[in-house]
Amino acid sequence: MARTAIPTEAIDWLAVWSGVRGLVLAHDAAFARLLSDRDHTLFALTDDPRLAGRLDARENVTALLARPEAIPTDPFQFEVVFVHQGLHRYNLDQALPQIARVLRPGGCLSASYLVRDDSVPWVRRLAALLRRYDPMAMKGDYGHASLERLRDSRYFPEVEDRAFRVWQPVSRDDLMKLVMAQPLARRLDDAQLAQLLDQVGELYDGAVRPGESLRLPFQLLAWRAWVSHEELTGPVVIPDSALNIPL
Template sequence: MIARPEAIPTDPFQFEVVFIHQGLHTLDLGLALPQVARALRPGGCLSASYLVRDDTVPWVRRLAALLRRFDPMAMRGAYGHGSLDELRNSRYFTEVEQRAFRVWQKVTRDDLLGLVTSQPLAANLDQGQLRHLLGQVGELYDGAVRPGESLRLPFQMLCQRAWVNHDELTGPVRMPDNALAIPL
């Protein structure tokens, strides 16, 4: 079955878990969260996660500062994980558990230079500017790594598990004060 989360074509209470990775921000949560809640069984949960770069490590901060000299928007990290706040504030998911896990990716000098070369800012630089930038990135790498080792690029896996609350789905319908009432 293929369907949009804003219009799930199943009977109610069909699933125990719904999992969304790196995509919660792409949904219209005002429409999707009630649909997901309807599809979940009592006691079911919506799990959402994002893998985001962790810029707290000094060499990563220095790399970001270096790249931002050429492009102020470089390494801004717009992953969409702010949408996890909307899940935490949803009336359809009132009990939310959060966890974060650190994940490390080994990065060689060539990996880091390739990573920088693949950035959109590299396409906007002439060959001389790109050589200069890559030289500075290479110096940064050489100054941060221990001999015989590789650097490790840190990430955070941000995870939320939210248990469904069907009370909102089965509660009485209330007319807003400014609604138009048409007696039949």
Template sequence: MSRVAIPLEAVDWLSVWRGVRGLVLAGDTAWPKRLHRAGHTLFALTDEPAVVDKLGPIDRITPLLARPEAIPTDPFQFEVVFVHQRLHTCDPDEALPQIARVLRPGGCLSASYLIRDDSVPWVRRLAALLRRFDPMAMKGDYGSESLERLRSSKYFPEVEERAFRVWQTISREDLLNLVRHQPLTANLNPSQLAHLLGQVSDLFDSAVRPGESLRLPFQLLCSRAWVNHEEMTGPVVLPESALAIPL
């Protein structure tokens, strides 16, 4: 199947403004390129040398080989820091202060996760079918719970949240390939796998009109966390028990 396309409405909401100078925490090239197409000037932070090589030739994208726990730029460089599907891969105690440091006053951390929406009836039926063979089938750990850490961060006291519905067109072969790549299929013999794929094909036929494709639903969970530098720049107050040395 092709990669799920993030709609422009969601990109605009996460970007806040047009033509921003942004930092994107990049696990691959897809998210930086999507933001680039929306007209933004980007620094792409990644710990993957191959991603640096692929992004380097692109105009208005400057790749940086580093981790978000140690961002190699001066303070107050970016209006928006973007992170898609990767917030859970960071150490929040180290990364969030670094992100706050490089954001300009009034800037924000825009974090997002694309997760499958299992509330649609045909998706629920597919999950129930696969869980006959593996109770954990289609119970992916997306990492989206990391968005909750933003709500408790002293560096980002104001957080806005929004969810976008995103649909991916899926053909019969796409659906069969999705099932073939499930871990549970490694435990099935050829006869069992053929029987399962036959049931999945019947499910497809019952859920779609002849000649059409299904649409696989996703939710794009988005957060805009607005930076507050007071915790980084406030005066140091000595406790009463501290030793004061007059100068």
């Protein structure tokens, strides 16, 4: 099944402005490619040397071999910092102040996750079928709960969010491959797996219109967290309980 396409409207909402100077926290090359195709000037941060080489080969992209907990640039370098499907990968206690440091005044951290929408009836039926074999089927953790950390961050006091609906066409063969990729498929014997695939095929045939494919629904959860530098520039206040050392 092809990679789910992220709508241009969502990319532009995350980028805020045209032609931005941005920093991408990258764990693959796909999202940086989408942004560079929209004519943004990008620096891409990764601790994977092979990925850094792939990113560096793209026009308008400069790779930085590092992690967001220690960003190797001067302050106020970027209008937008992007992270797609990856905020949960980092130590946010260390990464968020670093991201705030490198953002220009008025800039933002744009974070996004693509998650499956299980509210569509045929998807609910598929989940119910798979959970007869494995109660945890189709309950994957995308990591998007990490977005809530932005609401609690003093470095990003203003947060706005949007959800974009995304539809991925799914053929009968695509659905079979999706089921075969589930961990439960490796735990079933041949007869059980054959029975399950027959049931999935019946579900597909009963849900699809003749000559068409089903569409698997996703939501792109998109957040923009606007930076405040007050916490980075404010005076140090020693609490009353601090240790006093006489000189």
